[in-house]
Amino acid sequence: MLTIDQILQIDRDHLWHPYASALTPPPVLPVVSAEGVRLRLADGRELIDGVSSWWSVIHGYNHPVLNAAATEQLSKMSHVMFGGLTHEPAARLARTLVDITPAALTRVFFSDSGSVAVEVAIKMALQYWLGQGRAEKHKLLALKTGYHGDTFMTMAVSDPDDGMHTLFNQILPKNLFADTPACRFGEAFEERHIASIKTLIEQHCGELAAVILEPIAQAYGGMNFYAPEYLRRVRALCDEHDVLLIADEIATGFGRTGELFACNHAGISPDIMCVGKALTGGYITLAATLCSERVAAIISHGAQGAFMHGPTFMANPLACAIGNASLGLLLSQPWQRNVQRIEAQLRDGLEAARALPAVRDVRALGAIGVIELKRPVTPDVQAGLIERGVWLRPFGRLVYTMPPYVMDAADVQTLTGAMVAAVAAIPN
Numbered sequence: 001m002l003t004i005d006q007i008l009q010i011d012r013d014h015l016w017h018p019y020a021s022a023l024t025p026p027p028v029l030p031v032v033s034a035e036g037v038r039l040r041l042a043d044g045r046e047l048i049d050g051v052s053s054w055w056s057v058i059h060g061y062n063h064p065v066l067n068a069a070a071t072e073q074l075s076k077m078s079h080v081m082f083g084g085l086t087h088e089p090a091a092r093l094a095r096t097l098v099d100i101t102p103a104a105l106t107r108v109f110f111s112d113s114g115s116v117a118v119e120v121a122i123k124m125a126l127q128y129w130l131g132q133g134r135a136e137k138h139k140l141l142a143l144k145t146g147y148h149g150d151t152f153m154t155m156a157v158s159d160p161d162d163g164m165h166t167l168f169n170q171i172l173p174k175n176l177f178a179d180t181p182a183c184r185f186g187e188a189f190e191e192r193h194i195a196s197i198k199t200l201i202e203q204h205c206g207e208l209a210a211v212i213l214e215p216i217a218q219a220y221g222g223m224n225f226y227a228p229e230y231l232r233r234v235r236a237l238c239d240e241h242d243v244l245l246i247a248d249e250i251a252t253g254f255g256r257t258g259e260l261f262a263c264n265h266a267g268i269s270p271d272i273m274c275v276g277k278a279l280t281g282g283y284i285t286l287a288a289t290l291c292s293e294r295v296a297a298i299i300s301h302g303a304q305g306a307f308m309h310g311p312t313f314m315a316n317p318l319a320c321a322i323g324n325a326s327l328g329l330l331l332s333q334p335w336q337r338n339v340q341r342i343e344a345q346l347r348d349g350l351e352a353a354r355a356l357p358a359v360r361d362v363r364a365l366g367a368i369g370v371i372e373l374k375r376p377v378t379p380d381v382q383a384g385l386i387e388r389g390v391w392l393r394p395f396g397r398l399v400y401t402m403p404p405y406v407m408d409a410a411d412v413q414t415l416t417g418a419m420v421a422a423v424a425a426i427p428n
């Protein structure tokens with residue numbers, strides 16, 4: 001067994017953390033276990049996890065139902081290849097996903113991570129047009145302040161000003177970007193709110209394969225929540241101008257915004273949809289790309305006669321079994337009531353921050369709560385949260401939370417109280 005000091009030493013000497021320097025990384029905390037909504041640190045401290053390990057742990061850690069599903073599947077097979085073989089865990093999960101996602105989506109392609117699910121979605125859109133002899137339709141239209149992943153094509157549709165595009169300017173394909181939707185969720189939609197994307201679709205539809213966006217809630221690009229009418233109008237514009245619509249529900253899927261999928265706020269069905277993150281309740285990596293029968297048929301009638309993708313660990317049985325258990329848990333519980341309760345509590349609890357001098361805005365949608373600051377968050381904000389027993393990962397100008405749906409009222413109160421206190425402590 002390694003001591004805490006040994007772990008930290010090896011971490012410093014050899015490990016790389018997300019978006020971090022190898023040589024001067026920010027501090028890291030060793031975790032030994034997790035239970036419910038709490039992380040247990042090596043020094044015995046416990047922290048309430050307010051980020052659900054990046055949107056994924058919706059039922060809490062170490063859940064007996066998910067543990068049992070994993071153990072049972074392990075005793076049968078952890079993995080078999082999906083080329084030429086199939087199995088019940090994948091079949092059940094595909095059937096559930098088709099049942100609960102918007103009606104037009106009938107085909108499921110499993111992959112390992114969200115970024116790959118988006119790559120797959122984009123490749124589907126490109127093959128869809130190639131299959132119709134329309135090679136000129138190969139560009140994508142995305143939204144500013146969007147985020148779709150860290151691989152190259154996903155970077156090429158993520159926010160054009162966030163640094164990646166400047167860094168990889170020579171490599172990334174040039175796509176089109178519409179202005180961030182200016183119509184906030186819950187506020188009145190006006191015609192001017194759709195102007196930017198409408199103009200781009202009208203002018204470029206001849207070369208556009210698809211519009212790709214995060215429906216209703218843009219996550220890492222700024223936690224922007226926008227009006228359902230915007231999404232309805234984009235759907236209509238795509239139909240009118242023969243452009244596919246890809247909905248990236250990797251962050252928003254499985255209830256996070258108060259609807260099972262964010263597209264449901266607008267009552268629309270995309271042509272292609274990506275899910276990931278909460279799909280296995282945060283147990284193990286798994287993602288899926290769903291598409292309509294029409295997209296699947298045209299791809300399959302194309303020159304290749306096949307969709308040209310196939311990850312080694314596609315539809316991993318262990319991951320699918322846990323996915324089935326996680327969706328079973330979600331759908332058998334009053335998840336919407338839990339999310340609504342959390343939303344009300346986040347609104348209430350975070351409201352006190354609005355009057356603070358460092359704060360620009362406070363907002364909540366579903367089980368997502370945001371304090372937006374006027375200036376970038378400094379490291380002492382996170383330190384202040386940890387001192388108050390709360391684990392969050394503020395970034396940019398955002399101190400935000402998306403707690404597990406099972407977090408009880410007392411813990412949500414501790415969480416919002418810590419957020420307000422940590423922001424209140426920011427010096428002027």
Ligand SMILES: *Cc1c(COP(=O)(O)O)cnc(C)c1O
Pocket residue numbers: 113114115116118147148149150214219220248249250251252276277
């Ligand atoms: C996290 C995220 C991704 C990327 O998923 P990974 O599993 O990290 O590759 C893509 N799109 C959205 C909206 C996300 O939130």
